[in-house]
Amino acid sequence: MSHIHDLKWGKLRKGKWTLPLHRNSFRLILMENKKKSATNEKVSKYIPHDIAFSILHKLPLKSLKRFGCVRKSWSLLLQDTRFMNMFRNNFISNSHRYHDGAPIMLRVYDAFQSGHDVLYSFSGHRFENKIKLDCPNLFEEELNNFKIFGLGSSDGTLCLHGLLGLDSCKITLWNPITDLFNPIPPSPVESSLPDAAKVIFTVVSSLHGFGYDRGTCDYKVIRRVHLQCDANLEYVPSNDILGDSPLDQYPIWEIYSLRSNSWKKLDFDMPGYVSCIEGIQAYMDGFCHWLCVHRCRMIPCLVSFDLSNDVFFKTPIPSYVDDCFDVKAKWINLAVLNGFIALLSYNEKTTTFHISILNEHGVKESWTKLFVIGSMSCVKYPIGMGTKGEIFFIRKDKKLAWFNLSTQTIEELAYKPMWYSCRIIIYNKSIFPIEE
Template sequence: MTKYLPDELAIEILVRLSTKDLARFKCVSKTWRGLINHRGFIELYQNNSPAKFVSFYDKDLYMLDVESKRPAITNPLKLDFPLDQSMIDESTCVLHCDGTLCVTLKNHTFMVWNPSSKQFKILPNPGIYPDSNILGFGYDPVHDDYKVVKFINRRDASTAHVFEFRTGSWRESLRIPNPDWYYRDRRGTLLDQYLYWIAYRSSTDRFILCFNLSTHEYRKFPLSVYNQGVTCSWLGVTSQKLCITEYETCRKEIKISVMEKTGSSWNKIISLSTSSFISVHDHIYDYQVEFVSFTKRNDLVVTFTGYKDNFEMETEERTKTKVFLYKTGDEKFEQVQFCNSLAGLRFLCEFVETPKITNRIFT
């Protein structure tokens, strides 16, 4: 790269810089710009960057760093939301891809927003429709394009509408005639060029809906890890594999399984009793698991919300929220203490900064 600095050492230095610094260093030379824009460097940068979580808190969006050097105490970082704050509330859905967020707004439109560069863009509305059941946001490597997916449900069919940033327009992709299923979560889980959702027809008939961002085709495969006591399920990604977290209310147990290959069987990797998370003096509250997600280090973030039926207490006192970081390596957990109150905190999605060029999105 330079006469005095070996390329390997330069990369080790650059990968530890902020995205703002990298944006400046791209202007140094074509060589530096080519290196920073290279997919290998981008993947290395993402692997070395700490994962944070976007949360809705105190009527705004915040960034939480639960893997900081001092995870026991952390301050939520308020994001500089580019629009009027009234455009979002607790029903807002947030999706993430390559350091860019896709945010649903109250007027049924979408905003794509990069908190680091402060760029944002309002997507055109595909039409006057009710809120979609499921949404997705991801990168299509075949066409080198980012895409937003919105399934619009009508009585006779469910139609996938795909917004292509390359063309700047929505495209009606496919129709699922008379779908008789529902979805566990609106947000699609992105892995490679696929989006995944948990769908179900009944408490005993569940499956995975998989949507290909390149071909705009979908497929279904069974969810064989069903357990009668499961009340909540979440999809996620760990070690570049699709995983599912299931919570059993009766047994107070969290079970996590991974899929080794798309459509193959699930292998259980974690079985965790949640009773060990809650201290004895807190057992007067009925705690339920509200959110489970893996971090970049494959540790587990678990959020509990506890309720107490005591109408003599103030409303805020009848509800408690606790966040724990479970260290999967040594099988230990620690409570993440926040400097502010956790009342109203809601985890939305994982966020990882990236120097990847997103001009395709914001031009």
């Protein structure tokens, strides 16, 4: 009110002195200012489409969906072709923030020279640099043939298991940079099987998760253990020969801690898969993920396990997200793309790739299909996905190639495999190697 008092006496405190103002003149100024503010308010509520597109296409997917509550037109942006092209380009260009410079590994079966699996490391802007890696001879009785679990390394460490593998498989953690490895011991559950039961039953363990718990600075492994009965033997009630063995309550879920070098039973059941298929497991930000079919309703779902809190989330996968579940596609993988869990599938009938991402654990509607790529009739068999959305595959001419999402072009990889038994592995280095 002090400035009004000054105006009454002909003074205006806005950096300078002015001539005396009449009270009526002052009222006219106030009315004019109200009109201007009303006009400015009306103009500020209108945002041209081009400006809105330039702002909204740079938002994270979760924020973009929230802005759909502001305007109906914004809620339909994911159906707008022009907007989605802008959103996809920004999505791919930002992927370097999460895995900038992360090399890939190619695991191939060398049948002619070594007779076992070998690893190659590819790096560079176009993966032009190739180095053959020395693999530890961890599974001598299996001719050093092994599988690398999941998408690849977790904080610099790989989880290896033998090819005789998932039936009471041997597991080893290996850091290629330091060349340190830690064999994982069997759990008490495995040794609890009575000798009389070993004639009839086999302990089968299926790896489901491997990752790094940053809260406890610990590497952890998740698996599902159950009994498999010899089909050629007559049925014998399990209670008669299993006794007090915990395997009588199979399946059992276990989690291994490297820090304590011990297994712990998880007191709940989760959806799992019967056999371990390469590429349907992923790790990201303290969560292990795997694809499976729910045992009751047969609805495909993604299971996400929190390594810090020992809790899991189940996210159904709608048929409109990836039609690979409807047509029973030959190939489907999980990937990590720009900080999101991505579902990548190849439809052999249409020769197209589909890429969908998950925005929120446990929310079916949070799946969003971002890319439909094709037709790519040159693809013989996909073998994996890179950190920036590169799709690697074997062409029908038996050459290795990859599709660049940014340039929408196909480029060759400097290696020609003799067999289709090869796979892309993501390797992220770590300054915190596993301890001896």
